[in-house]
Amino acid sequence: xxxxxxxDIHITVSEGASLELxxxxxxxxxxxLFWYVQSPGQGLQLLLxxxxxxxxxxxxxxxxxxxxxxxxxxxLRKPSVHWSDAAEYFCAVGAxxxxxxxxxxxxxxxxxx
Amino acid sequence: EAQVTQxxxxxxxxxxxxxxxxxxxxMNHEYMSWYRQDPGLGLRQIYYSMNVEVTDKGDVPEGYxxxxxxxxxxxxxxxxxxxxxxxxxxxxxxRNLYNEQFFGPGTRLTVL
Numbered sequence: 001x002x003x004x005x006x007x008d009i010h011i012t013v014s015e016g017a018s019l020e021l022x023x024x025x026x027x028x029x030x031x032x033l034f035w036y037v038q039s040p041g042q043g044l045q046l047l048l049x050x051x052x053x054x055x056x057x058x059x060x061x062x063x064x065x066x067x068x069x070x071x072x073x074x075x076l077r078k079p080s081v082h083w084s085d086a087a088e089y090f091c092a093v094g095a096x097x098x099x100x101x102x103x104x105x106x107x108x109x110x111x112x113x
Numbered sequence: 114e115a116q117v118t119q120x121x122x123x124x125x126x127x128x129x130x131x132x133x134x135x136x137x138x139x140m141n142h143e144y145m146s147w148y149r150q151d152p153g154l155g156l157r158q159i160y161y162s163m164n165v166e167v168t169d170k171g172d173v174p175e176g177y178x179x180x181x182x183x184x185x186x187x188x189x190x191x192x193x194x195x196x197x198x199x200x201x202x203x204x205x206x207x208r209n210l211y212n213e214q215f216f217g218p219g220t221r222l223t224v225l
Contacts, residue, residue: 043216099161
């Protein structure tokens with residue numbers, strides 16, 4: 001069975017600083033990996049996804065993530081954070097050939113002016 | 114406009130009173146799924162459907178039922194709600210599991 005861990009429940013960064021949100025997964029084969037963002041009171045929006053191929057994937061809003069099989073990680077990064085990036089971020093892992101999707105507990109990002 | 118709609122958006126009910134939360138999508142998506150969101154637990158998948166008449170359990174299916182008689186609709190049924198089902202519920206759809214899921218606006222359910 002697959003599982004996802006987001007070790008950081010809450011992160012605060014200054015506007016303009018770089019950001020890295022951690023995601024570790026457990027799955028027996030190569031998983032499908034996603035990062036979603038949820039702004040306050042809103043539904044979820046896909047930032048990026050990884051299925052195969054290039055392990056560095058680019059997403060919307062200037063985000064990128066790197067799949068590292070050896071570390072079972074799929075960390076999300078942004079070089080310069082904007083105040084509008086304050087939100088909750090979810091990593092998710094999908095199992096191939098099933099419809100199951102497992103989300104992490106989420107990381108809340110606060111951006112200081 | 115492409116969207117996933119859920120009704121009702123807010124519901125307060127009492128223990129044991131059967132209820133249905135509707136979910137409808139207008140994007141001709143094959144895959145649909147229900148999640149519940151609780152503080153500190155993220156989103157947990159309740160049920161999903163890969164296509165019409167095909168449904169399967171997610172991580173937390175106990176106390177819930179679903180049906181997929183037509184492609185656009187995927188209702189969530191609570192036959193006998195209990196207070197531990199108080200939560201924020203999201204319906205989502207996508208072309209298949211490997212594509213972006215589009216989420217509905219959420220239904221906030223309180224069971225007294």
